[in-house]
Amino acid sequence: MQTKVAAVKCDNYEARAVEQAVRNSLSLLGGISVFIKPGSKVLVKPNLLLPKGPEYAITTHPQVLRAVIKMLKEQGCKIIVGDGPSVWGHYIQNVDEVYAGTGIKQVCQDEGVELVRFDKRRMRQKFPLTTYLDECDHLVSLPKFKTHEMTLITGAVKNLFGLVSGTFKTELHKNYFVPEEFSKILVDIYAEAKPSLTIIDGILAMEGDGPATGGTPRHLGLLLAGADCVALDTVMARIMGVNPLEVLTIKEAARRKLGESDFSKIRIEGEDLNQLKIRPFILPKNSTRLTNLPPLVQKMFKSLVRYYPYSLPLKCTHCGHCVKVCPKQCIAFKRRGIIIDYKKCIACFCCQESCPEAAIGVKKSLLAKLIGL
Ligand code: SF4
Ligand code: SF4
Known part of the structure; x- marks a missing residue:
């Protein structure tokens, strides 16, 4: 059926x-x-x-x-x-x-x-x-x-x-x-x-x-x-x-x-x-939509096209949700906003998802910017 x-x-x-x-x-x-x-x-x-x-x-x-x-x-x-x-x-x-x-x-x-x-x-x-x-x-x-x-x-x-x-x-x-x-x-x-x-x-x-x-x-x-x-x-x-x-x-x-x-x-x-006649949706910056490329090309591409969370201190209320949900425990408070240890960060964006204040943005690598992703 x-x-x-x-x-x-x-x-x-x-x-x-x-x-x-x-x-x-x-x-x-x-x-x-x-x-x-x-x-x-x-x-x-x-x-x-x-x-x-x-x-x-x-x-x-x-x-x-x-x-x-x-x-x-x-x-x-x-x-x-x-x-x-x-x-x-x-x-x-x-x-x-x-x-x-x-x-x-x-x-x-x-x-x-x-x-x-x-x-x-x-x-x-x-x-x-x-x-x-x-x-x-x-x-x-x-x-x-x-x-x-x-x-x-x-x-x-x-x-x-x-x-x-x-x-x-x-x-x-x-x-x-x-x-x-x-x-x-x-x-x-x-x-x-x-x-x-x-x-x-x-x-x-x-x-x-x-x-x-x-x-x-x-x-x-x-x-x-x-x-x-x-x-x-x-x-x-x-x-x-x-x-x-x-x-x-x-x-x-x-x-x-x-x-x-x-x-x-x-x-x-x-x-x-x-x-x-619905206008196409604006998609997330973080979605690289690479799934149709061969796996090796995807791998090379992904290592150069990266996204990171970053703090927007003026919006941060120090509520601590991001600190608690981070699976790598790589977020700490600083006097204003938060600081992220990028050596540990796996770019899962749980922090951004849990932030009630839109105080975490998404930063792109240089190549991602250059190719307009
Ligand atoms: S993206 Fe994931 S690993 Fe990185 S700081 Fe946010 S919650 Fe932690
Ligand atoms: S969840 Fe958002 S508002 Fe709360 S501490 Fe983290 S960045 Fe600040």
Whole structure:
């Protein structure tokens, strides 16, 4: 059967408009019961990176969560909401700050559903995933439509990284800092924890140096829904103006036959994407998009075209998030801002991703500047 992805327009986050768009997207795919068994226990996982309000386009909008909760309630489901944001670092209490700051806590309170911390985990293959996956019959994933400086896009597959317990995420970044290797880990997690349903919040999307405070919010006015995360990311990449096979997670998932990566074989229900005439997204400076070059050329090129994080001291509040998440422990405070030990830095950009103040920029090597990357 042909893989389907629903694409539905939604211009703003007014509660009724979002609810209608979520309902439309699921009816185009045959209704919610195609994906979720009535009366089942469901874990809903939004993308919650930082304690920032929805206007920053960093996190899944609370109204998207609310609409999904309403539909699950109508199915008589028991609902649990949770995520493992990267600011968790060594302090799980930080998660509560993220839940409050993103507006997710308020929605869960209003709707009377349980909001949990991913504090218990079970080793699955190479990584510990939240035990809520074991307890629930279904996972519903609610990613944000964003660029990502390491994986090019943050979509359906990447959102599942938050199922890994907080401190271990830092370990994975440390051990798999090469984008190709990190993408394989993301695909391992997808293979292990395939969501029954994914709805991508692309009403206010992000372009530029995503996925956090370095990116630029951009109105897109779209929701994407489906069960196949590879197909969803393929559609998302096409909307952004990127060849899907340049996205390493899509390439790896396609190699393992975990989903549909051929855009021509995906049936889009709802909007005709060609008619929407979407301007290509501005991509992160850090994405060198070298995947089509021979490996030896890639290696030589990468050794000369480099990117580094750097401190913007005037914006830094000395909150310490970057210091805690750095897998190489190569960040220290100085009187103003931070200092990075570049001899140890592996350019994983966890620091930039976790900075709530956009106080970490990306510096390019001379060759990267010369060739306009
Ligand atoms: S300084 Fe930033 S980019 Fe470098 S290793 Fe630490 S977290 Fe990663
Ligand atoms: S650079 Fe950002 S994350 Fe690091 S201490 Fe300063 S404000 Fe906090």
